């Protein structure tokens with residue numbers, strides 16, 4: 018049977034590690050997207066915080082952009098050869114007036130500005146556009162509001178990349194656990210911390226391990242988010258608010274301990290080989306009350322979260338139907354998180370698809 022091909026114009030907010038990873042996947046998978054899923058994608062706009070914005074309703078040459086950008090990564094997009102004619106000023110104006118079908122929002126998550134990226138998402142949903150995002154703040158703090166706004170305007174909002182990068186947490190739980198209740202979860206949700214802990218147990222010092230995680234593109238723009246446990250806390254909030262019914266929780270409800278102030282005793286204990294030291298996020302539904310915590314724990318050998326090399330993440334869900342369900346996979350990285358956006362984009366194109374709370 019021949020697949021009917023539909024156009025999908027993308028407005029990309031953010032051209033850091035994730036935005037670039039997404040663009041190179043779009044380019045690499047272009048014919049597969051058309052042939053298998055009937056989606057003919059083009060990127061009509063790209064906005065950045067500090068390097069200008071470009072807009073071309075007939076489609077930006079992504080291959081040329083990636084090539085020119087790699088030659089001169091600090092330069093404004095508008096100054097790259099071939100892009101000065103399509104330079105525009107205001108990202109928000111593009112959200113409100115630009116031509117696109119899907120807003121791909123991958124701007125930086127910030128605790129100083131908890132609503133960073135929120136207005137872009139609100140603006141797109143208000144126009145009846147769909148949104149795919151990897152930005153944790155808007156989903157952790159405004160999930161219900163954004164879902165309502167999407168429903169009211171016949172748009173959709175998908176956010177696979179907010180937890181465990183492209184490892185399909187929400188696709189798996191929402192589509193594969195229909196009719197189940199998730200009672201609790203336990204997860205390693207931050208790739209940077211997992212990477213650092215592994216290196217420190219091997220004898221490397223904290224700062225050089227963090228430097229390596231930054232170089233590999235795992236860490237947040239402000240790595241304090243990772244090592245102080247806030248990134249894990251936001252992801253745990255998202256899991257709790259999306260997967261477990263009952264009233265939503267806030268960051269103030271989460272007990273948070275990071276890996277930045279680990280005592281030498283805990284490290285020594287871990288080095289002695291009694292299990293593996295991990296930064297664990299826990300969520301529990303207890304007598305209709307949810308509780309969430311984040312903190313370092315030793316995980317015993319044989320536990321599903323014992324073998325997670327490098328930036329790998331893991332999630333253990335306790336369900337009332339299957340008992341324990343485990344998911345492990347990439348937790349951070351440019352291509353890995355860019356893939357989450359690609360997966361969400363294809364999901365949007367599926368007829369009758371609705372993402373909902375299970």
Ligand code: HSE
Pocket residue numbers: 179181182206207208209210235236237243248348349350
């Ligand atoms: N800084 C995050 C991590 C990126 O290390 O897990 C993915 O959300």
